[in-house]
Amino acid sequence: MTPEKHKPGYCHDIDIEPETRGHRKRARQIADFVHPRPSDSVADIGKKNTKSELLKKYLDIEIDQVYADDFNFDTFQTAKKYDVVFCFEVLEHLQNPLWFLKQVKGLIKDDGIIYLSTPYRIEYLWSELHFHEMSHTRIQRWLLSPLGLKILRKKRMRYIKEYRQFLIGIRPIFRLLTTFNFAPILNIFFTYTFIYEIRHER
Amino acid sequence: MNSKLFPGKETDEELFVSNEEIYSKFFDRHVIPFLDIKDGAVCMDVGSANPRMEYMKRKTGLNVLQLEVNDLNFDEIGKLQIWWSGGIADVFFVFDVIEHLQNPLWFMNQLKEAIRSDGSIYVLYPCNPHWLWHPIHYNEIPPDHFIRWIAHPLELEVVRQKKIIDINWKAYLIGFRPLWKVLSGQTPLRTFLRSLFYVRYHIFELKKT
Numbered sequence: 289m290t291p292e293k294h295k296p297g298y299c300h301d302i303d304i305e306p307e308t309r310g311h312r313k314r315a316r317q318i319a320d321f322v323h324p325r326p327s328d329s330v331a332d333i334g335k336k337n338t339k340s341e342l343l344k345k346y347l348d349i350e351i352d353q354v355y356a357d358d359f360n361f362d363t364f365q366t367a368k369k370y371d372v373v374f375c376f377e378v379l380e381h382l383q384n385p386l387w388f389l390k391q392v393k394g395l396i397k398d399d400g401i402i403y404l405s406t407p408y409r410i411e412y413l414w415s416e417l418h419f420h421e422m423s424h425t426r427i428q429r430w431l432l433s434p435l436g437l438k439i440l441r442k443k444r445m446r447y448i449k450e451y452r453q454f455l456i457g458i459r460p461i462f463r464l465l466t467t468f469n470f471a472p473i474l475n476i477f478f479t480y481t482f483i484y485e486i487r488h489e490r
Numbered sequence: 491m492n493s494k495l496f497p498g499k500e501t502d503e504e505l506f507v508s509n510e511e512i513y514s515k516f517f518d519r520h521v522i523p524f525l526d527i528k529d530g531a532v533c534m535d536v537g538s539a540n541p542r543m544e545y546m547k548r549k550t551g552l553n554v555l556q557l558e559v560n561d562l563n564f565d566e567i568g569k570l571q572i573w574w575s576g577g578i579a580d581v582f583f584v585f586d587v588i589e590h591l592q593n594p595l596w597f598m599n600q601l602k603e604a605i606r607s608d609g610s611i612y613v614l615y616p617c618n619p620h621w622l623w624h625p626i627h628y629n630e631i632p633p634d635h636f637i638r639w640i641a642h643p644l645e646l647e648v649v650r651q652k653k654i655i656d657i658n659w660k661a662y663l664i665g666f667r668p669l670w671k672v673l674s675g676q677t678p679l680r681t682f683l684r685s686l687f688y689v690r691y692h693i694f695e696l697k698k699t
Contacts, residue, residue: 383593383595383643384594411620
C-alpha cells in the first residue's frame with residue numbers, strides 16, 4: 289500500500305535538468321567503472337534523465353527505464369530480467385532501502401550485476417533531500433548481506449561543481465557569516481559519491 | 491539466530507538481562523511521566539517480552555501485550571488481527587526498535603494500519619551523533635528527520651515529544667582502568683567515548699491525523 293503523502297527527497301525533477309559539465313563528467317566517471325557488454329540487457333532505476341541519456345551515448349547501449357511512483361512501497365518487478373541494473377543516487381533518498389534493494393535484486397538475472405552509486409559524507413554535510421547516507425561497510429552489512437548480495441568493486445567519485453558556482457561573488461560568504469552554516473562550503477571539498485559493483489553472493 | 495541475515499537483532503540477549511536499577515532511573519524519570527494513557531487501554535509492546543517492559547507494567551499497572559513479529563522490516567503487521575476485548579490496540583509502544591530497522595517507514599505504516607483511529611504510538615529511540623552510533627543500530631534518526639521523513643509522510647501527528655538526556659554519572663567516576671584499556675588498545679576509543687557520551691534519547695507520542 290502506498291500512503292498518500294508529500295514525499296521528502298523527491299523535491300526536484302531530475303528529468304528536466306539541463307545538461308551541464310557536471311553531468312558529462314559524472315557520466316564519464318560512471319562509464320569508466322561500468323562494463324556492460326553490447327549484448328547485455330540494461331535497466332536504469334528511476335525516470336529518464338540527463339545522466340542516463342549521456343550514459344547511453346557514452347556506452348553505446350540501450351537502457352530501459354524502470355520507474356515506480358514510490359520506491360519506498362511499490363513493487364516494481366518486470367517480466368524481463370536484466371544482465372545489468374543501474375541504480376544511481378536513489379538509495380540515500382529512501383526510508384525503506386531494504387525494500388527497494390529487494391525489488392532491484394528481483395530485476396537482475398542470477399549472474400546479473402547491480403551498479404549502485406550513493407554519496408557518503410559526515411552527518412553535518414548531509415543534504416536535506418537525503419534520509420540516510422551510508423558507508424560501504426554499512427551498506428554491505430545492513431542492506432546487501434540480508435539479501436544475499438555482495439560488493440565486488442567500488443570507486444570513489446568527487447563531487448563536481450560548475451566553476452561558475454565558485455565565482456559568484458561575496459553572497460555565499462555573507463550567507464555563511466550570517467547563518468553560520470558552513471555545510472555548503474565544506475560540501476565542495478568533502479563530498480564524495482561512491483559507486484559499487486554488486487552481485488549475488490556465491 | 492543468523493545475525494548476518496538479521497543485523498541488529500544481536501541486541502535481544504542484552505534485553506533479557508534484568509537491571510532494575512537502570513530501568514527505575516530511566517523509566518521512572520523519563521518515560522512513565524511522559525505517557526498519557528487512559529485506564530483500560532489495550533497496549534501493545536513491539537518486540538519480545540523483556541524485563542524492562544515487565545518493570546513498566548508493574549509500575550504503571552497497564553495492560554500490555556507483546557507483539558512479537560518475525561521480521562519487522564517486511565511483515566505486514568497491519569494485516570494481523572490484533573483483537574482484544576473486541577477492539578484493536580489503543581496504544582503501541584515502540585521502544586528501542588526503530589533504530590534497528592532498515593525499513594522504518596514500512597514498519598511505522600504497518601503500525602498506523604493496526605492501531606485504533608484515536609490510538610497513540612509511543613516511539614522511543616536513541617539519537618546520538620553519527621560518530622557515536624552503536625554498531626547494532628542501523629540508523630539513529632535525528633528527531634527533526636524523524637518528523638520530516640517518517641511522521642509527515644505517513645500523516646502521523648506529533649502530539650508531544652521530549653528530548654531525554656540520560657547521564658550515568660557513575661560512569662565518569664570509575665577510575666583509570668577504562669582509560670588504561672583504551673591506551674593499551676584493549677578497548678576501541680569509540681567504545682570508550684560511547685560509554686561516556688551516549689546519552690541522548692528521544693520519545694514521541696504520535697496519533698493519526
